Amino acid sequence: MTASEYLWYIPNQTDPGHRGDTAVEDHNSLETLTRQVQALEAHGWTGALLGAGWGRPDTFTVATALAARSTRFEPLIAIRPGYWRPAQFAAAAATLDQLSGGRVRVNIVSGKDELQAYGDHESGQAERYARTREFMQLTRRLWTEEEVSYEGEHFQVKQARLRPRAVVRGARRHPRLYFGGASEAAEQVAAAEADVQLFWGEPLADVAERIERLKTLSARLERRHAPLEFGLRVTTLVRETSAQAWADAEAKVAEMARVQGQGWQDHRHAVAVGQRRLLDLQARGDVLDDNLYTAPGRHGGGGAGTTWLVGSAEEVAAALRKYQALGISHFVLSDTPYLREIERQGRDLLPLLRGQ
Numbered sequence: 001m002t003a004s005e006y007l008w009y010i011p012n013q014t015d016p017g018h019r020g021d022t023a024v025e026d027h028n029s030l031e032t033l034t035r036q037v038q039a040l041e042a043h044g045w046t047g048a049l050l051g052a053g054w055g056r057p058d059t060f061t062v063a064t065a066l067a068a069r070s071t072r073f074e075p076l077i078a079i080r081p082g083y084w085r086p087a088q089f090a091a092a093a094a095t096l097d098q099l100s101g102g103r104v105r106v107n108i109v110s111g112k113d114e115l116q117a118y119g120d121h122e123s124g125q126a127e128r129y130a131r132t133r134e135f136m137q138l139t140r141r142l143w144t145e146e147e148v149s150y151e152g153e154h155f156q157v158k159q160a161r162l163r164p165r166a167v168v169r170g171a172r173r174h175p176r177l178y179f180g181g182a183s184e185a186a187e188q189v190a191a192a193e194a195d196v197q198l199f200w201g202e203p204l205a206d207v208a209e210r211i212e213r214l215k216t217l218s219a220r221l222e223r224r225h226a227p228l229e230f231g232l233r234v235t236t237l238v239r240e241t242s243a244q245a246w247a248d249a250e251a252k253v254a255e256m257a258r259v260q261g262q263g264w265q266d267h268r269h270a271v272a273v274g275q276r277r278l279l280d281l282q283a284r285g286d287v288l289d290d291n292l293y294t295a296p297g298r299h300g301g302g303g304a305g306t307t308w309l310v311g312s313a314e315e316v317a318a319a320l321r322k323y324q325a326l327g328i329s330h331f332v333l334s335d336t337p338y339l340r341e342i343e344r345q346g347r348d349l350l351p352l353l354r355g356q
Contacts (some may be wrong), residue, residue: 002229002329006350007076008040008048008335008342012056019250019305020336024156028057034069036339041344047074049107049332054114062094065098076105076178080113081135082120086155090142094166097175102167107178108136110186129185130154136193137176143174162213178231182274191217194228196330201234201307203288208326231330232323235308238345242312249293249310256299278306291319304334317352
C-alpha cells in the first residue's frame with residue numbers, strides 16, 4: 001500500500017471570514033499565511049492546497065512566496081488550463097521546483113470559472129476536458145523530455161527545450177499532477193493522465209465505486225503512467241469529545257443558516273457534477289456512514305465544505321482509515337479557524353493516522 005500523505009488547505013482569499021475563519025484585515029497577508037505554513041511544518045503536515053479562481057490572489061505567486069519562507073512545506077498549487085498555457089506553466093513550475101528543492105505539487109482544475117474576465121473561452125464540457133488532457137500531456141513531457149514537439153488540437157510546440165526541468169528525486173520524476181472532477185469526461189482525463197484523483201467527502205461506498213470505475217477505465221485506456229493514486233479533500237471537525245464536536249458542528253451550521261451561507265458559497269455559482277453529487281447526499285440523511293455530516297451543504301457549504309467528518313480525534317481518524325483501506329493515500333484536510341485547527345489536528349489527529 002502507498003504510504004499516506006497529509007496536507008492542509010490555505011484559503012488564499014481576498015475576502016475575510018472564509019468558511020467561518022476569523023475575519024481580520026490581515027487574513028491574507030504574507031505574514032498571516034507564513035504563520036500558517038510555519039505551523040504546518042511544526043505540526044507534521046506535508047504541505048497545503050492553495051485554491052485558484054479569478055478574483056483570488058494569484059495562486060502561483062502566493063505559493064512561490066510561501067515556498068521561499070519555508071524549508072519543507074510543499075504547496076499544492078491549483079491552476080487552470082486557459083489561464084495558463086502549458087509551456088509557460090511548465091517553465092514556471094519547473095523553476096519553482098528547482099528553487100524549492102523539488103517541493104512543488106500541482107492541482108489541475110477544469111471546472112467553470114469567469115473565463116471571459118481573463119480572455120479565455122470554451123465551447124462546452126467536451127472541449128474543456130480535451131484541452132485539459134492536452135495540457136497535462138504537454139506539461140509532463142516538457143518536464144521530463146530533452147526536446148518536445150507536440151501537435152494537438154489546442155496546443156502546439158516545436159522543438160521546445162525547458163531549462164531547468166523539474167527535479168528528479170528517486171521515483172519522483174516531476175511534480176505530481178492532482179486532478180478532480182466526477183463527470184464522465186473528467187474521469188476519462190483522470191484515468192489516462194493524472195497522477196492523483198481527488199475526491200470530495202462522499203460516503204465510503206460511493207468512493208469505493210468511483211475508485212473501481214477509474215481503475216477499470218485506466219486499464220481500458222491503456223494508461224501509460226504509474227498507477228493512478230487517489231486522494232480525499234474534506235473538512236474535518238475534530239474536538240476533544242464526540243459530544244463537543246457535534247455541538248460545535250451543529251452550532252456552525254446554525255450560523256451558516258443565519259447568514260445564508262455568506263463566506264461559504266465559493267463552489268455554487270456553477271454546480272458541476274461533483275458538487276451536485278455532494279448536495280444530493282442530503283436526501284440520504286444528515287449523517288452518513290459513521291460521522292459524515294451532510295447538513296452544511298443545505299445552508300451554503302460548497303466543495304470540501306459541503307460535507308464534514310465530525311467527531312473526536314479517534315473517531316475522525318477511524319473514519320479516515322476506512323477511506324485509506326479503500327485505496328486513498330492523499331488526504332487534504334481543513335477546518336476553521338485555519339491556524340488553530342492546523343495546530344489542533346496536527347497535535348491530536350495526525351499522530352493517530354500515523355500510528356504514533
